Amino acid sequence: MALLEIRNLHASVAGEEILKGIDLSLDAGKVHAIMGPNGSGKSTLSKVLAGHDGYEVTAGEVLYKGRDLLELATEDRAREGVFLGFQYPVEIPGVANTYFLKAALNAIRKHRGEDEIDAMAFLKLIRERMKLVKMDESLFKRPVNEGFSGGEKKRNEIFQMAVLEPTLAILDETDSGLDIDALKTVSEGVNALRNPERAFLLITHYQRLLNYIQPDEVHVLVNGRIVKSGGKELAQELEQSGYALFEENAA
Amino acid sequence: MEAASEQKSVYLQEHEALPAVGPAWFMQRRRDAMAAFERQGFPDRRLEAWKNANLTAMTQQHFTAAAAGGVADGGLAAVAALVPEALRLVFVDGHFSTSHSDLSSLPTGLRVQSIASALAAGDSVLEAHYGRYAEVDTHPFAALNTAFAEDGVLIDVAPGTVVDMPVVLVFLAGDAVDGKAVYPRVLVRAGSGSEIRLVQHHAGTGTQAYVSCPVVELVVEANAGVQLQHLQEEAPKAWHLGVVHAELGRDARFNLHTVSTGARYGRTDVYVNLNGSGAQAAMNGLYLVNDGQHMDYHTWVRHRAEHGTSQQMFKGILDGKGQSVFDGMIHVAEGAQKTDSQQQNRNLLLSRRALARSNPRLEIYADDVKCAHGSTVGQLDPDALFYMRSRGIGEQEAKGLLTFAFANEVLESIALEPLREHVRERLFALLPGNETVRKLV
Numbered sequence: 001m002a003l004l005e006i007r008n009l010h011a012s013v014a015g016e017e018i019l020k021g022i023d024l025s026l027d028a029g030k031v032h033a034i035m036g037p038n039g040s041g042k043s044t045l046s047k048v049l050a051g052h053d054g055y056e057v058t059a060g061e062v063l064y065k066g067r068d069l070l071e072l073a074t075e076d077r078a079r080e081g082v083f084l085g086f087q088y089p090v091e092i093p094g095v096a097n098t099y100f101l102k103a104a105l106n107a108i109r110k111h112r113g114e115d116e117i118d119a120m121a122f123l124k125l126i127r128e129r130m131k132l133v134k135m136d137e138s139l140f141k142r143p144v145n146e147g148f149s150g151g152e153k154k155r156n157e158i159f160q161m162a163v164l165e166p167t168l169a170i171l172d173e174t175d176s177g178l179d180i181d182a183l184k185t186v187s188e189g190v191n192a193l194r195n196p197e198r199a200f201l202l203i204t205h206y207q208r209l210l211n212y213i214q215p216d217e218v219h220v221l222v223n224g225r226i227v228k229s230g231g232k233e234l235a236q237e238l239e240q241s242g243y244a245l246f247e248e249n250a251a
Numbered sequence: 252m253e254a255a256s257e258q259k260s261v262y263l264q265e266h267e268a269l270p271a272v273g274p275a276w277f278m279q280r281r282r283d284a285m286a287a288f289e290r291q292g293f294p295d296r297r298l299e300a301w302k303n304a305n306l307t308a309m310t311q312q313h314f315t316a317a318a319a320g321g322v323a324d325g326g327l328a329a330v331a332a333l334v335p336e337a338l339r340l341v342f343v344d345g346h347f348s349t350s351h352s353d354l355s356s357l358p359t360g361l362r363v364q365s366i367a368s369a370l371a372a373g374d375s376v377l378e379a380h381y382g383r384y385a386e387v388d389t390h391p392f393a394a395l396n397t398a399f400a401e402d403g404v405l406i407d408v409a410p411g412t413v414v415d416m417p418v419v420l421v422f423l424a425g426d427a428v429d430g431k432a433v434y435p436r437v438l439v440r441a442g443s444g445s446e447i448r449l450v451q452h453h454a455g456t457g458t459q460a461y462v463s464c465p466v467v468e469l470v471v472e473a474n475a476g477v478q479l480q481h482l483q484e485e486a487p488k489a490w491h492l493g494v495v496h497a498e499l500g501r502d503a504r505f506n507l508h509t510v511s512t513g514a515r516y517g518r519t520d521v522y523v524n525l526n527g528s529g530a531q532a533a534m535n536g537l538y539l540v541n542d543g544q545h546m547d548y549h550t551w552v553r554h555r556a557e558h559g560t561s562q563q564m565f566k567g568i569l570d571g572k573g574q575s576v577f578d579g580m581i582h583v584a585e586g587a588q589k590t591d592s593q594q595q596n597r598n599l600l601l602s603r604r605a606l607a608r609s610n611p612r613l614e615i616y617a618d619d620v621k622c623a624h625g626s627t628v629g630q631l632d633p634d635a636l637f638y639m640r641s642r643g644i645g646e647q648e649a650k651g652l653l654t655f656a657f658a659n660e661v662l663e664s665i666a667l668e669p670l671r672e673h674v675r676e677r678l679f680a681l682l683p684g685n686e687t688v689r690k691l692v
Contacts, residue, residue: 050637050641051640051641053637073640073646074637075640075645075646077641078640078641078642078643079643083641083642084641086638086641089638090632090635090637090638091635092632092635092638092639092653092656093656094653094655094656094657094659094660095652095653095656099652099691099692100639100642100652101642102691103639103644103648103687103691104639104643104644105643106687107643107644107645107648108643111643143656144638160642164642164643
């Protein structure tokens, strides 16, 4: 059984249908990339999977570990191991990264029936995971994402993922706007976290990310539908031909 | 209004029956204040500064002045002892209580005296300043206090004196204060180059319905600094109508930190007159408004000389059907060039039924000034909530953390640690998911 099974998923925002029947099957241990032009529904898909209440699912189903994902509250999805790396990480003035992450980690541990993490173990864990993304330790004391550069925000997403150790990581345009150094760091972070139990859904606008993270499968999303799936060579093809060809086919 | 004239007359009758308690100048200021009250009466909604105040339930009843000798139980002793290392003056029902107070270690250069004893001694500082500043002609409750106050405290800091220990003034609601009015009165004179930290703490815990009507006058002379930590935690059925009035000389510094959580109706008017060039005023406020409460801050900042700076940051958190008013007047007189004045008011509504009113008012008659103001009324950021929930943090805990963060900026600026902790506890009590938040922060 696949870790994530999306069947005929339709979703709307404010009455306008954005996802028009998505089918996708993602196994544990695999990395799938979803590529598509602006407005194709990439971010909508990620938000629907994470449980944003601004999106209405009008048809279809999503099974995660064989369970109906859509009936779970946002926080319960996270506690069950779903992680969304935000395209635009939110600034939270006044809430220190440390409180934020500790609250998140303890909520997940509690859900699993584990004790709250003690202060020393927490510190050790975050130091170790910060190194993974080469994040400056001073950022940890600062309010969540406040005053962070674009690159720092994206690193912070990967850092959070590294601490929370999700089973399914959905990374929504984590590569967008990154310079090559930051892109490499973020990619190395993702690669270091790959393991046979964990699956990644990489949502991206640019083929460049896939030079650093080797996907098992690539899907092309156009106008709310996956119009083509294939191996990583599909990304190369896209790089050369652009989305225009697929857009014509979709229309 | 028939009812209003009737109310005036009962307070006037009460006033006329008061025994003489001081020298002629004192009695004259009281009579003048009473006359000023009579002219105004209790404010009604036709007055701009009171248009959102519903005082009907208070003005229909005659709250007579509370007598001395009241007793305050109900955990209030702990409130009085909140700041351990302090010079402490405790008032019950507005009257000085020697038994709770601790003035054993007054440092040189600091004079702390009950107003009654200063009157008896013919104190010249008292005569020079008492009742000279509070604006009895436009603020009916300043007038009422001045007409009825007969005890309180005079704090006189000699020029050049730096007082290390904070001076804590605790005003407790006595067990028998139901149906009474209390009129605490404070006069502070900080001589040139002196520095002092004060705490003004109003507390009540019982079910008494009473009117608390304090007036604090502060004269901050050249290059002196006064820090005032003001805490309004009256009993839930109380009416609190207070005035803090500061007069700042050249290069004087006034730092106000105020927190209001108590009373069914709690209003504090803060007047700051920057009379000397280079005077500085910084004010932080936090109001926590629960269901059924009405909290109100009116600030009146008048820049009257060059190079003055004033900063205001007031934040409100409202729950249930709580209501609040922030009304901030900044007046920059002609000639008060190079004034730098900032005012921010932010309100967070935790419930759809809460109502926060924010009313910045700027009157600027000088042409080379910096004045900025901002006001917001809103709910918790839904994007931040979603972000937190997407990391596994429960909705209530996320709301609690965000609310705490909103208030924390103001909380952190409370200089006295025991008071900061005390206010944090007040805040926690209001927060959703507060157990988680308490553990984290």
